[in-house]
Amino acid sequence: MKPRTIDKTNLPGPDFGHTPPGLISRSMQPFIRNNSAIRAMFEEGLRMQQEFGAENVFDFSLGNPNVPAPGAVEEAILRLVKDSDPVVLHGYMPNAGFPEVRRTLAEDLNRRFGTGFSEDNMIMTVGAACGLNILLKTILDPEDEVIVFTPYFMEYRAYVQNYGGLLREVPTLPETFLPDLEALRESLSSKTKAVIINTPNNPTGVVYGRKTLQQLSEVLLEAEERFGREILLISDEPYRELSYDGCEVPFVTEFYHNAVVCYSFSKSLSLPGERIGYLLIPDTVTGWKELFNGAVIANRISGFVNAPSLMQKAVAEVIGTDLTETVGYYDRNRRFLYEELSKLGFSCVYPEGAFYLWMKAPEPEADFVARCKKHCILVVPGSSFRGEGYVRIAYCVSHEKLQASIRAWKQIAEELFG
Amino acid sequence: MKPRTIDKTNLPGPDFGHTPPGLISRSMQPFIRNNSAIRAMFEEGLRMQQEFGAENVFDFSLGNPNVPAPGAVEEAILRLVKDSDPVVLHGYMPNAGFPEVRRTLAEDLNRRFGTGFSEDNMIMTVGAACGLNILLKTILDPEDEVIVFTPYFMEYRAYVQNYGGLLREVPTLPETFLPDLEALRESLSSKTKAVIINTPNNPTGVVYGRKTLQQLSEVLLEAEERFGREILLISDEPYRELSYDGCEVPFVTEFYHNAVVCYSFSKSLSLPGERIGYLLIPDTVTGWKELFNGAVIANRISGFVNAPSLMQKAVAEVIGTDLTETVGYYDRNRRFLYEELSKLGFSCVYPEGAFYLWMKAPEPEADFVARCKKHCILVVPGSSFRGEGYVRIAYCVSHEKLQASIRAWKQIAEELFG
Numbered sequence: 001m002k003p004r005t006i007d008k009t010n011l012p013g014p015d016f017g018h019t020p021p022g023l024i025s026r027s028m029q030p031f032i033r034n035n036s037a038i039r040a041m042f043e044e045g046l047r048m049q050q051e052f053g054a055e056n057v058f059d060f061s062l063g064n065p066n067v068p069a070p071g072a073v074e075e076a077i078l079r080l081v082k083d084s085d086p087v088v089l090h091g092y093m094p095n096a097g098f099p100e101v102r103r104t105l106a107e108d109l110n111r112r113f114g115t116g117f118s119e120d121n122m123i124m125t126v127g128a129a130c131g132l133n134i135l136l137k138t139i140l141d142p143e144d145e146v147i148v149f150t151p152y153f154m155e156y157r158a159y160v161q162n163y164g165g166l167l168r169e170v171p172t173l174p175e176t177f178l179p180d181l182e183a184l185r186e187s188l189s190s191k192t193k194a195v196i197i198n199t200p201n202n203p204t205g206v207v208y209g210r211k212t213l214q215q216l217s218e219v220l221l222e223a224e225e226r227f228g229r230e231i232l233l234i235s236d237e238p239y240r241e242l243s244y245d246g247c248e249v250p251f252v253t254e255f256y257h258n259a260v261v262c263y264s265f266s267k268s269l270s271l272p273g274e275r276i277g278y279l280l281i282p283d284t285v286t287g288w289k290e291l292f293n294g295a296v297i298a299n300r301i302s303g304f305v306n307a308p309s310l311m312q313k314a315v316a317e318v319i320g321t322d323l324t325e326t327v328g329y330y331d332r333n334r335r336f337l338y339e340e341l342s343k344l345g346f347s348c349v350y351p352e353g354a355f356y357l358w359m360k361a362p363e364p365e366a367d368f369v370a371r372c373k374k375h376c377i378l379v380v381p382g383s384s385f386r387g388e389g390y391v392r393i394a395y396c397v398s399h400e401k402l403q404a405s406i407r408a409w410k411q412i413a414e415e416l417f418g
Numbered sequence: 419m420k421p422r423t424i425d426k427t428n429l430p431g432p433d434f435g436h437t438p439p440g441l442i443s444r445s446m447q448p449f450i451r452n453n454s455a456i457r458a459m460f461e462e463g464l465r466m467q468q469e470f471g472a473e474n475v476f477d478f479s480l481g482n483p484n485v486p487a488p489g490a491v492e493e494a495i496l497r498l499v500k501d502s503d504p505v506v507l508h509g510y511m512p513n514a515g516f517p518e519v520r521r522t523l524a525e526d527l528n529r530r531f532g533t534g535f536s537e538d539n540m541i542m543t544v545g546a547a548c549g550l551n552i553l554l555k556t557i558l559d560p561e562d563e564v565i566v567f568t569p570y571f572m573e574y575r576a577y578v579q580n581y582g583g584l585l586r587e588v589p590t591l592p593e594t595f596l597p598d599l600e601a602l603r604e605s606l607s608s609k610t611k612a613v614i615i616n617t618p619n620n621p622t623g624v625v626y627g628r629k630t631l632q633q634l635s636e637v638l639l640e641a642e643e644r645f646g647r648e649i650l651l652i653s654d655e656p657y658r659e660l661s662y663d664g665c666e667v668p669f670v671t672e673f674y675h676n677a678v679v680c681y682s683f684s685k686s687l688s689l690p691g692e693r694i695g696y697l698l699i700p701d702t703v704t705g706w707k708e709l710f711n712g713a714v715i716a717n718r719i720s721g722f723v724n725a726p727s728l729m730q731k732a733v734a735e736v737i738g739t740d741l742t743e744t745v746g747y748y749d750r751n752r753r754f755l756y757e758e759l760s761k762l763g764f765s766c767v768y769p770e771g772a773f774y775l776w777m778k779a780p781e782p783e784a785d786f787v788a789r790c791k792k793h794c795i796l797v798v799p800g801s802s803f804r805g806e807g808y809v810r811i812a813y814c815v816s817h818e819k820l821q822a823s824i825r826a827w828k829q830i831a832e833e834l835f836g
Contacts, residue, residue: 090689163443273724
């Protein structure tokens, strides 16, 4: 093919006599406007690094694992590429994923949680965000309500709106940040199609224990009877493997018949860029086969088609890998940061899981975020999670970075507490 | 965590006094019903393999490349895994993809097509299906129309409906299967937001040449002026690299200002399971920065987040790899099948690209598909592409399989033509 130089200025374009209506849909316009703010924040961070040097900027705003993927992942990828037929390794498989991969992951859950899942309960997904989306697409009619507990990962709002659903926020209890079940009971209605929980929690680091899940289940069961309608409990669990002090993360399907799980290997195996996870639909869920088929079809027609094939096989190969080192790294960061900041007079929720510290802002939230920034510390304002009056500090950074930041935290504490 | 055995039959569930409304949304119910037919066909194929032996069943129904990924892909993956920092290799990057990957791919296009793209025009996507979906999400308001030319890949219908849009079918010309531009002119309206083309074409194998694209552009420009509205031309090009006899596949952005390209490496690099491609938005597109930002946001909130990270880097590493072997394999199959079937009296469109043969059914389509099946040949009925009276034969199979099938084709020809 002969290369040609195109003068773009001469490319034909219509001569509108007036300002033409743009290409952007009405529903996307607010997202694009809002995005400028995020971009401005990001560019401000870059500017700070240029002005003060990267080593003097403490960016605790991102949930991007700093611990490298376990060596077993690298070994598995090398082995798979060397030993597999590339037509199979990189080829199409059933849209739900390779059956043997799904079986391996189901059996691992059965071993760990005494469950009875098979490959027929598992759909491999392009991360947990894909799992949530294909599930919501399968269940939501316009105006259906989905309940979340504040504070929460705000992308849930977009996911629900993608399918015409309405997000309904229910508070958590002060101090514990566990669901306010009385408020939940009052918010459930004949319009409620699903409730999303996220445990271990982003942004609070709280883990929902057995008692919480049991009580939550009772409220949902009562509502199902009251309204004569199925209510799906969706557990978003990218942080399942990250819990500390031996804190149990109970498996939600034990407590409620209509519970499904969205999982991601992003955090446990430090593979956030690879987009690999699964959606688990137990056969206790009413009409589970239809829901399973629906989610597989939604996976296809939404454009995911299937989870990346090499990574499907890689996570199955390393399942059961010892995560002590990964969890240990975050644990050391967690204890260090919690203790240091508490000593300085800051008030934080003691994190049982995930890799976030949820800190009470000692002054109006926006002022506090600005003050932190003045000291080259970047944190996410609580209002970004509908958790006003707090900030989220992501401690998935190098321990040295955390240590180096203490001087800045001290200065902030002195300014505030004298 | 202590494993426990759960008796699912005792798991609490509500006792509805009546049949409860299920969990499936109204919009997904027809898809689930329809899916049973596809499943039945698939199971019939399996049954045939069991009854007659896999070697005696000729499955030409799937567009799954049989040529393995070029060795360079394997080498690139091994090199990347061995030499890269895993935190970067498997980590988050900007949602549009690694900037250096996008730059490499843009420069490759510039070299080959004399274009002037940069990383700011490229969004790495989870395959072309993702590119189409995030684009349609960004532009479609409910009731907006999207035009396609029959026959077409039917998933387009679902993609458009995902965002409340309406698909409008416009015929191609008899024999050539090139767009009927007069019919297009009549179908364009103030509701038209986009036109999708697919060249080289699935299912016909036709390539749109310079004259076709030039005339198509003129019709669209005239409509933009007539309706005072931007009309996006979306070129879906997973088969771009697969063209034969030196047939040129002109680059669509040269002909029309509002043209964007959805590309996938699924076919050219035989990586369909890996879900890796890109969306190209030239800066000649009206409001291209907004459209770019919108598509990146849609990529995030639809749950794709970003294209798989290792595969992004791998395709950039192998860009420019010699595809002679891959294309040559399909070309041999193409010529062999076209010649053999023509000799037997079948009437086929001579394919200029892709890896499909579009054959006229010599009797009512359903009867012909059934007759083929009786002879253990599986083809896709044309009506699955809204191309009634034809069948699609995918020749991305081993050459030996193709050769072995001729005996069965001969028997079919004898039955039909005596």
